Amino acid sequence: MKARALSLASLATSALPASFTSSARAVFKRLLAVGQATRPQLCQDLGLSRPTLSAAMTELSRLDYVEVVGQAQGHTGRTASIYRIGKGAGHTIAIDAGSTVIRYRVAYLDGRVLLTGTYALSSGQRHMSAEISRKVDDAVAQSLASCVPDWGPLRAIGVAVPARVTGQSRMVAPGQETWMFGAFTPPSGVPLILENNVNCAAIAEHNYGAAAGRRDFSFIQVGLKIGMGTVLGGEVVRGQNGAAGELGHLPFPWSASDVPQPETLEDYIGADALMARVRADWPDHDPPRDSIDLFRRAGEGDPAALVHVKRHGQDVGRLIAACVAVIDPGFVVLGGGVGSLPVLLPYVREEVGRLSYATEIETSTLGADATLLGIGKLAAAHAQSALIDA
Structure with a gap:
């Protein structure tokens, strides 16, 4: 199959013809946020009058964007209908194109x-590859084949990729203008959302995890690969070239006798080198x-394992100290296949405390789900904007 670059511009669908009042948009977004609510709850939460809410519900029901899912008993003995987002709003496909496994999830907005699945890779892969491309295509094909009418229209596909993504939503790799999905052709007319996988994990931690409610923090991934996603002022920092957080490109080693090469820090601190x-x-x-x-052995007190875990914790702490010196986020979430293991945390904290400014460090609460949740959030936000804000 001929390779081709992926961009949102080439896959964007035209805006839907429907337009909504501000009250209808507010109701839709509120139901997205809370899952379900009664009319009295929506009136109270949004400050809407009953006639205004009724008109908003009529607008949304016309396209099956809301639906009744049950009845709630009020204090006065009256019942109130419970609403949630309807099938007319459709669904999204979210894919985590990871280094060892491809994970996908189909969900309402x-x-x-609605559907989850995984595809194992033949080996750990630190960069975008033909195999990853094929497995992403398999995940989309399986999602499309499983679709039933109750899922509604497919509104967007989000793919978290192990590569930097430019402002034009193209994957870029060191020394090459553009990475391409050689074996992946997305469905015609469906918007494709690309984002760096570590940025996606940061987005998830910001919305659902250890960094919820914080406007400034960094997510540090340590596993087969290393990387950083940073949120400052409530927004993800991507950089001019989409390279913000590419920790593998920090100069390493740096001494009078060594000449740093690209990705040598990742070669040293990644899980393969550790083992x-x-x-x-x-x-x-x-x-x-x-x-x-x-x-596991370190957690059980094995002396030899503890020696290596402590040393690795110190190495990770030095990496974080370098990041703190540049960004000073005040709070760091440690994740990834190795970074999310609690045994590492005390040694990381100790080394950062020795070398750098006061910084809170916690282990990810989302674990392996972080990236998938983050790209799912981005895909749903894109779909919401196209449906309601157009």
């Missing part, structure tokens, strides 16, 4: 999950199978 050092230095013939096994 309010987050109700290579562990195996080379392990005192007997039973080294840990992988990083999960290493950290």
Whole structure:
């Protein structure tokens, strides 16, 4: 299949002809936020009169954007209908194109999950590849094949990619103008949302996780790859070239006898390099199978495992201290396949405290779901804007 660059401009659909009053838009967005509510609750939450709310419901019901899902008993004995987003609002497909597994989720715009699935990769892959492209295509094909009328229209596809994404929503890799999905052709007329995977994890932590309610923080991913997503003033920082947070490009090593090369820091601090050092230095013939096994043993008090986990925690702490010196976010969420393991946290905190300014550091509360939740949030927000704000 001929490779081609992906951009929102080439896939955007025209705005829907429907236009809505401000009260109808407010009701729709409120139901997206809370999941379901009665008319009295919506009147109270939005400050709308009963006639105004009734008119808004009529507007939204005309396109099946809201639906009744039950009845609630009030204090006076009266019943009130419970509303939620209707099937006419449609659904989205969210895909986490990860380094070891492709995960996908189909959901209504309010987050109700319709379908989930995974595709394992043949090996850990630090960059966009033909195999990742094929598995993304498989995920979309499976989602489309499983679609039933009650899901409503497909409004957007979001893909979190292991690459930087420019303002034109194109994937870019070091030394190459544009990365392409060689084996992925999205459905015609469906908007495609691309975002860097670590930025997606930061978005999820900001909306649902450890950083909820904070306007300034950084999410640091440590696993097979390393990366950072930063939110300042409530907005994701992407940078002029989409390269904000590309920690693998910090100069490393940096000394009078060494010449830094691209991605050598990731070569040193990534999970593969960690385990290579562990195996080379392990005192007997039973080294840990992988990083999960290493950290499990450390949690059980194994002295050899603790030595390596402490050293890795110090390395991660030095990385975070470098980031704090530039951004000073005040709060850091540590995630990724290795970073999200609680055994690492005390050593990271100790090293950051030794080297840098006061910074709160917590482990991700979302774990492996963070990236998928983040790209799902972006896809739903795009769909909402097209449906209601056009």
